[in-house]
Amino acid sequence: MSEGKLRVGVLVSGSGSNLQALIDACAAPDHPAEIVTVISNRPGVRALDRAKAAGIPAVVFDHKNYADRTSFDADMQKALDAAGVEFICLAGFMRLLTTAFVEHWSGRMINIHPSLLPSFKGLNVQQRAIDAGARFAGCTVHFVTPEMDVGPIIQQAVVPIHQDDTGDTLAARILVQEHRIYPACLKWVAEGRVRIEGERVFLDGANYPDAALHNPSSEPIG
Ligand code: GAR
Numbered sequence: 477m478s479e480g481k482l483r484v485g486v487l488v489s490g491s492g493s494n495l496q497a498l499i500d501a502c503a504a505p506d507h508p509a510e511i512v513t514v515i516s517n518r519p520g521v522r523a524l525d526r527a528k529a530a531g532i533p534a535v536v537f538d539h540k541n542y543a544d545r546t547s548f549d550a551d552m553q554k555a556l557d558a559a560g561v562e563f564i565c566l567a568g569f570m571r572l573l574t575t576a577f578v579e580h581w582s583g584r585m586i587n588i589h590p591s592l593l594p595s596f597k598g599l600n601v602q603q604r605a606i607d608a609g610a611r612f613a614g615c616t617v618h619f620v621t622p623e624m625d626v627g628p629i630i631q632q633a634v635v636p637i638h639q640d641d642t643g644d645t646l647a648a649r650i651l652v653q654e655h656r657i658y659p660a661c662l663k664w665v666a667e668g669r670v671r672i673e674g675e676r677v678f679l680d681g682a683n684y685p686d687a688a689l690h691n692p693s694s695e696p697i698g
Contacts, residue, residue, distance in 0.1 A: 480508075481507070481508055481509055481510040481666070482508060482509040482510065482562055482563050482665070482666040483509075483510060483512045483559070483560050483561055483562045483563070484498075484502075484509050484510065484511050484512065484561065484562070484563050484564070484565060484662065484666075485511075485512065485513045485514070485515060485556050485559060485561035485563070485564050485565075486498060486511055486513075486514050486515070486527075486564075486565045486566075486567050487514075487515050487516075487517075487552075487564060487565070487566050487567065487569040488514060488515070488516050488521065488523035488524075488567050488568055488569055489516060489517055489518050489521065489523075489568055489569050489570040489571065490518070490521050490522070490523060490568045490570070491521070491522045491523060491568065492521065492522050492523025492524075492525075492526045492527075492567065492568065493568075493651060493654075493655065494565075494567035494568055494588055494654055494655065494658050495514065495523050495526055495527065495567045495568075496526050496655075497654070497655035497656075497658055497659050498511060498565060498567065498658060498659055498662060499511060499526065499527075499530045499532070500659070501659030501662070501663065502659075502662075503530075507663065507666075508663065508666035508667050509563070509662055509663065509665075509666035511530075511532050512532070512533070512559045512560060512561060513532065513533050513534070513535065513555065513556070513559035513561060514527035514532055514533070514534040514535070515534070515535050515536075515537065515552055515555060515556070516534065516535075516536050516537075517536075517537055517538065517539045517548070517569070517570075517571050518536070518538065518539075519536045519538055523567075523568070524536065533559070535555050537551050537552055537555070539571055545572065545573070545574045546574055546576070548571075549573060549574045549576070549577040552577070553577065553580070562584065563584050563585070563586075563665065563666075564581055564584065564585040564586070564620075565585075565586055565587075565588075565658070565662060566585065566586070566587040566588070566620065567588065567658070568588075569587075572624060573620070575622040578620055578621065578622045579622065581620070582619075582621075583619060583672060585619065585620040586617055586618065586619055586620065586630065586661060586662070586665065587617070587618060587619075587620050587625075587627070588615060588616070588617050588654055588657075588658045589601070589615065589616050589618070589625050590602060590613075590614075590615050590647060590650045590651070590654065591605060591613060591614065591615070591616065591625075592612065592613065592614045592615075592616060592632055592634065593616040593618060593625055593626070593629060593632075594625075594626070595610075596608075596613075597624060597625035597626070598624065598625065600643070602643045602644075602646040602647045602650065603642075603643035603646075605637060605646070606637055606641055606642075606643065606646060610637055611636065611637055612634050612635065612636060612637060613634075613635055613636075613637050613646055613649075613650060614632055614633050614634040614635050614650060614653065615632065615633050615650050615653050615654045615657065616629055616631075616632045617629070617630045617631050617632075617657055617658055617661040618630060619672060619677070628672050628674075628675055628676060628677045629676075629677060630661045630664070630665075630670060630677045630679075631657045631660065631661050632657070633650075633653035633654075633656065633657050634653075635649045635650055635652075635653055636649075664679055668680075669681055669682075
């Protein structure tokens with residue numbers, strides 16, 4: 477255990493490329509956060525291998541073994557408490573959480589979503605953005621509130637939609653940006669620089685005025 481670091485639990489369901497980006501960022505000795513547990517609702521997913529490779533304890537709660545969301549969330553809560561988790565990152569966690577769980581973690585749980593919220597909530601959002609004729613897509617890191625894919629936005633990154641894009645090619649382009657902004661947001665939170673005011677988030681001490689707007693450039697984030 478590292479003294480003074482924010483103790484983070486990451487919830488996953490799949491490939492875990494965002495988990496990997498968070499692991500890589502937290503590996504820096506002076507990083508203010510530490511991933512202390514990874515929880516998956518699906519057995520056998522690649523995210524679990526990534527946790528193992530990084531030496532992070534990982535737990536599976538297979539949602540198929542649960543009669544309802546309340547008992548599933550209760551088991552997750554116990555595991556998070558046992559690991560001393562102070563803050564949660566949802567990283568491709570594809571399961572709805574109960575209002576009680578979300579309210580317990582209010583202001584202490586963030587999510588990454590592969591669209592420019594509040595547009596395209598839910599599933600299959602990359603293809604839906606293409607089908608809608610949108611010219612830009614992107615990703616959003618936001619605090620989690622009981623309504624799905626709603627909550628104060630910390631940062632967004634924009635990518636173009638090309639004429640020949642498929643859902644997969646667009647998803648890959650967005651993922652590159654996800655892997656940039658998610659670690660940046662976690663770092664800001666762990667540094668205590670993120671302030672929620674109503675529906676809006678402000679970043680204290682940003683080193684340029686549009687730090688929370690990533691469009692995307694090679695500018696350092698922060
Ligand atoms: C990511 O694109 C993430 O934004 C998305 O699932 C993917 C997970 O990939 N999350 C959602 O759609 C949540 N609504 P990963 O497992 O490789 O990080």
